[in-house]
Amino acid sequence: MSKILVCYKWVLDEQDIRVNAADASLDLSRAKYKISDYDKNAIEEAVLLQEGQGATVDAVTFGGDAVRQSLKDLLSRGPDKVYYIADPAADKADGYVTAGVLAVAARKTGPYDLIICGEGSADAYNQQVAPRLAASLGLPAITYVQSLKLEDGRVVATRKLGDCTEVVTVEGPAVVSVVPEINKPRIPSLKQVLAAAKKPSEEIKIADLGLSPRQLAAKTVTLTVKGFVMNRKNVLFKEPAQADNVAKLAAALAKEGVC
């Protein structure tokens, strides 16, 4: 039976982040965490393979302490077991550090026939962990995959590359990154949510991975993060009759010179 690993990131929901107009700083106080949207497609694809051909699916994540909150949500989406590395080092990690941590973790919990990642994370969208992970593990990478098959120890994937598609076949294990159109992630059923409570989760301490301080030091550090401030007129027409609002809109557009 095939053994699959799916990687995911627990990120702040960008829809809840507000930009303070005065200084363009970000207000994260109302933002909740979520499983990165692209990773939901990765999880769904692993679970579809699990259901279709009886694979076992492990999941792994590297994040700050908040990552512990993700376990139940993750398990209710179908994976059999989740490994998590919860460490403050994750807050400053770049793609270099994250891929390094995940590679050692995957060596420890594997070997795997297939490792699936999302094409990028919803927050940083660096799009580099999957190919870096592949390179670190000495496996072929198949990135931007829109359809995926696992057959007789082979990974067969169709990649979507902007202006073309191509089919890549890999003999033996591979690391793939999937694009959102590959599937539609399901909403966990009550039964799945209840079953999740009985599934195992296991913490891996970052100290047990044997990484050097150099391997845990980010190559890229963030200097500043500033929100986009939209300077727009924000005029809302609020007459009781929509015909009046439309008349006002038409007048405003005429004045702008666009109608």
Added chain:
Amino acid sequence: MPGILIFSENNAIALELVTAGLGLKATMNHSLCAVALSEADATALAAAGADKVVLLTGQDWPEGCAQPIAELAARELAAVILIGGTARGKDIAAKVANELDAGLVTEAQTIEIAEDKLQTTRLKYGGLAVACEATVLPAVVTIAPRTFDKAVAGGGQGQITSLAATGGDPRVKVSELCPIERQGVDIAAAARIVCVGRGLAKKEDLTLAEDLAKALSAEIGCTRGIAEDYHWLPVERYIGISGQNIKAELYLSLGVSGQVQHVAGIRDAKVIVAVDTNEKAPIFAAADYGIVGDLYEVAPLITAALKK
């Protein structure tokens, strides 16, 4: 001398990287080396200002060039490696960065050298924010198409050498290369756009938007959900950070809530108009003019008003 290395499998983008590379060269005083996959590309890059061009042969799959490019970068002591931000380019960049034990900045919008580090800006949180970052050298950077202007041929006389790429991965087989058909609309260049979102109940109701678009001489655009989840409109019509960025003089949305990723794609529109039932929808914060209401009532009224 430590240098700047550039590569894109798409030569139009490689020429844009020459512009970015020449900008760095001015401050770093390093030579600019380009990697090309065909003789014609190599000649164009040399003429456009690359000091040196390495013509990589013997590798049909661009992704297979990651290893030879990394080796070349190591040999050239490249301090900055710029790679065109196509899907293939981003794949190659990550492998090159991993091989060089280097950092990688994805889709940098600006690049400069400050305090012996590479300083870059890039979007974060779905386009909501801009992060300024510093990366230790050597650093790999991908740059999205059209971020820089193409360098023009200016009588550059860079030296062209040939390098045979070794091997390739025997485990990997690539087949069935197939172009994606485009349906010919360039939303990014449209002067006026009527954009539909999930407020639209069914595909047949697109006629409402089409009538309005006709009255406005506008093109129809849509949100990611309409194109990728519902498949009501082709993918090249969707607007947002991962779709099209528009520069229209007028953008009018019907039933679009205004998610961060969508708003990032309409920022450069001159006038933004929104119609949505939810007064709290984020689209109104991004709009110049808004009408809170049912698009099924409001859109035909706007169409009628504009026809007058």
